[in-house]
Amino acid sequence: MSVALTLLLNGLANSALYFLMASGLTLIFGLLRVVNFAHGGFFVWGAYTGTFLASALHNLAASIAGGAAVGVLLGWLVERGLMRRLYGDATQQLLITMGVLMVLSELVRLIFGPNPISAPAPTSLGRSWVVNGVPLVAYEGFVILFGAAVFAILQGVLRGTRLGALIRAGVSNPELLAARGIPVRRVFTAVFAIGAGLAALAGGLSGPWFGAVTPDMGMDMQLTAFVIVVLGGLGSVGGSLLGSLVVGITTAIVSYFAPSLAVLAGVVVMALVLVVRPHGLMGQREVA
Amino acid sequence: MPEALEMRDVVANIGEYRILDGVRLAVPEGSVTVMLGRNGAGKTTTLRTIMGFVPCLNGTVRLFGDSLAGLPPHRIARLGVGYVPEDANVFPNLTVAENLRLALPRAHGRAQAEEAVEQVLGLFPDLRQAYRRWAGHLSGGQRQMLAIASVLVSQPRVMLIDEPSKGLSPRFVDLLGEVIAQLRGRTTVLLVEQNLRLAAVAGERFTLLDEGRTVMEGPMEELLENTALQQRYLGVRVRERGN
Numbered sequence: 001m002s003v004a005l006t007l008l009l010n011g012l013a014n015s016a017l018y019f020l021m022a023s024g025l026t027l028i029f030g031l032l033r034v035v036n037f038a039h040g041g042f043f044v045w046g047a048y049t050g051t052f053l054a055s056a057l058h059n060l061a062a063s064i065a066g067g068a069a070v071g072v073l074l075g076w077l078v079e080r081g082l083m084r085r086l087y088g089d090a091t092q093q094l095l096i097t098m099g100v101l102m103v104l105s106e107l108v109r110l111i112f113g114p115n116p117i118s119a120p121a122p123t124s125l126g127r128s129w130v131v132n133g134v135p136l137v138a139y140e141g142f143v144i145l146f147g148a149a150v151f152a153i154l155q156g157v158l159r160g161t162r163l164g165a166l167i168r169a170g171v172s173n174p175e176l177l178a179a180r181g182i183p184v185r186r187v188f189t190a191v192f193a194i195g196a197g198l199a200a201l202a203g204g205l206s207g208p209w210f211g212a213v214t215p216d217m218g219m220d221m222q223l224t225a226f227v228i229v230v231l232g233g234l235g236s237v238g239g240s241l242l243g244s245l246v247v248g249i250t251t252a253i254v255s256y257f258a259p260s261l262a263v264l265a266g267v268v269v270m271a272l273v274l275v276v277r278p279h280g281l282m283g284q285r286e287v288a
Numbered sequence: 289m290p291e292a293l294e295m296r297d298v299v300a301n302i303g304e305y306r307i308l309d310g311v312r313l314a315v316p317e318g319s320v321t322v323m324l325g326r327n328g329a330g331k332t333t334t335l336r337t338i339m340g341f342v343p344c345l346n347g348t349v350r351l352f353g354d355s356l357a358g359l360p361p362h363r364i365a366r367l368g369v370g371y372v373p374e375d376a377n378v379f380p381n382l383t384v385a386e387n388l389r390l391a392l393p394r395a396h397g398r399a400q401a402e403e404a405v406e407q408v409l410g411l412f413p414d415l416r417q418a419y420r421r422w423a424g425h426l427s428g429g430q431r432q433m434l435a436i437a438s439v440l441v442s443q444p445r446v447m448l449i450d451e452p453s454k455g456l457s458p459r460f461v462d463l464l465g466e467v468i469a470q471l472r473g474r475t476t477v478l479l480v481e482q483n484l485r486l487a488a489v490a491g492e493r494f495t496l497l498d499e500g501r502t503v504m505e506g507p508m509e510e511l512l513e514n515t516a517l518q519q520r521y522l523g524v525r526v527r528e529r530g531n
Contacts, residue, residue: 165386169379176376179339180391181365181442 002133007252013140015248016147017209020202021221022228022240023154024195030171030235031191032087037097038078039199039225040218041104042071046200047213048108051119054207060122064204071200072193074104079192084185101218109215116214119207143205150201151241158237167191171235224251224266231270233283242281246273290353292317292476293338293446298347300337307333309500311347313478315446315493320468320477322491322508324484324522330500331480332374335448338478339371340364351446370444374451374480377435380424384415384434387423391438408437411467429460436467446476453483465489484522488512496521 021043028036050067057063078100086092120126121139128137158164170177170187178184202221207213228247232239247266254265273281295313299306308330315321323331336342338349340361349356356364365371378387388408392401409416412433418426423434432452439447449468453461461483468490471477481487487494487508494511496504498521504511511517 162390165382165390168381169386169390172379172381173376175341175361176373176379178341178361179365179371179373180438181362181393182390183360183362 003256005134007256008249009134009136009140009144011249011252012245013143013147013209013248014251015244016143017202017206017221018224018228018248019147019241019244020150020198020205021225022232022244023151023237024198025225026229026232026235026237026240027167027171027191028195029229031167031174032083032188033090034083034087034093034097035090035226036192036195037094037222038100038104039097039195040222041101042074042196042199042218043203043206043221044105044108044213044215044218045074046071046203047119047207047217048112048117048203049200050204051117051207051213052112054119054122058122060125064201067204068197068201071203072197074200075193075196076189078196079189083192084188087188101222105215105218112215114215116212119211119213121208125208139208143209146205150198151237154237163190220263223263227266227270231273231280233280236280236282239280239282246281290350291315292319292352293478294348294350294353295334295338296348296350298334298337298349299345300333300342301345302333302342307342307500308337310502311337311497311500312502312505313495314505315476315478317352317476318473319492320472320479320490321493321495322487323478323480323495323497324482324487324511325497326521326523327482329497331497332450333500334497335371335373335450335478335480338364338448339369365442368445370439370442370447372435372439372447372449372452374454378423378426378431378438380422383422384419384426387434387438388415388441391442393442404441404443408441411440411470412437429456429463432456432460432464436464440471440475444475446478447471448478448480450480451482452479453481453486461486462489482522484512484518 021039025036025039028034046067049070050063053063053066054060082096082100083093086096125139125142128135158168166177166182166187170184174184177187206217224247228240228243231246232241232243246269250265250269251262255262291314293313293315295311298308298311300308311330311334313334323334325331333342337344338356340356340359344357351367351369379390382390388405389401392404396404414430415433415437418430423431426434436449436452452464456464465486468477468479472492479487479490491508494506494508495502496511503521504517
């Protein structure tokens with residue numbers, strides 16, 4: 001029982017990080033129809049900025065916020081400088097976003113070196129307890145609550161604000177949104193930057209979770225996020241949450257029994273779900 | 289005084305195909321003008337060219353005398369052109385209320401916004417009952433009402449409505465005809481319509497398109513009286529006397 005609870009908590013913390021990464025990715029795909037490989041690059045920059053600020057300022061909030069801010073800035077620059085010219089051209093988008101991922105990862109390698117950099121949890125969240133045989137780690141609980149809070153905020157914004165209505169409308173029909181007098185390109189930029197910020201937020205949180213940051217960590221996270229987005233249904237934030245929970249908990253369980261099969265487990269789950277539900281857990285068919 | 293909407297010798301392509309090859313159009317302010325023509329005549333492309341979704345390669349498109357050349361669709365909409373496309377004309381993942389509010393100009397204060405919404409709900413009582421429902425759950429007729437209401441709520445100077453009667457029951461077609469007829473004098477409407485009955489009820493003027501060209505314009509009565517014209521350009525089968 002204690003092993004099951006431990007794995008569940010571990011899985012929930014994984015899920016929280018995956019959700020932050022996947023929710024931005026799914027919004028960007030839903031609205032812009034861009035399969036954004038650059039997302040992993042934003043994640044890496046969030047992780048390194050967060051780790052750097054944490055060691056310099058010893059302030060968790062500042063390091064997480066700083067990482068997210070760098071992600072938003074990078075997202076804004078990439079959308080305005082590159083993506084804006086490529087909407088509608090899937091091949092070019094794929095090549096450019098992969099190029100951005102490589103450039104961002106290599107820049108990190110150039111600045112911080114190729115070796116892993118230690119990223120300890122802040123002292124206030126470094127504690128742990130054992131309750132009825134179940135180890136409770138403070139940082140694990142923090143990551144889970146943080147993920148849940150971001151989900152609640154995202155839902156609040158999407159359901160209760162004009163920006164949220166614009167994003168949902170844009171996901172459904174960007175041309176009609178333009179016909180209603182909305183500058184869709186600006187909504188595109190905002191969503192791309194917000195998505196990049198969420199990826200960087202995941203990066204900032206993941207350093208202390210994994211214990212270290214590496215220049216290649218973006219690629220691994222990117223692949224998992226793609227699996228989750230497809231599993232949950234392209235364009236659906238709720239689907240991303242569900243997909244994150246499925247993949248996060250599955251990964252934690254499989255890692256315990258057969259660590260080498262952990263990544264494969266997520267892909268197998270995705271394939272099984274797609275056989276039964278080709279549009280993912282909460283995806284919708286294309287509206288003609 | 290300039291026309292509300294005017295097109296002169298407009299040429300437009302979709303991909304490498306020439307779809308419009310000399311469209312001319314004059315829509316007087318406050319009128320309802322119906323654009324008719326067979327399938328593929330270029331009616332929808334004409335509306336999309338006015339909105340800036342299809343580039344105008346040659347000729348001019350003017351709104352109250354001002355050129356719309358090169359403007360993006362959202363700027364054209366903000367100049368007061370409301371567009372109701374033929375399909376996918378509401379946001380199905382938004383409620384009726386959200387669809388209406390999204391279309392309101394940002395300059396509207398809360399009271400002004402509520403008044404504008406109240407006005408359109410007065411025109412479409414069905415929408416008042418469905419106000420909190422997802423637009424994707426509405427019937428075809430209700431969706432069409434919502435599409436028109438979403439444009440009306442922004443108080444456009446010119447409305448472009450693309451074949452609103454398509455697939456609707458006779459009850460909704462009659463209702464549409466009444467609503468569009470009520471708009472006469474309040475706003476300017478360019479209505480693309482294949483349904484001659486609706487066109488006759490709603491329209492004051494007509495423009496006839498064939499193979500991407502304007503072949504005739506005039507008062508609606510002229511078209512209604514000319515069965516040969518209807519037969520030639522609209523495929524309307526006229527029963528001959530004695531048969």
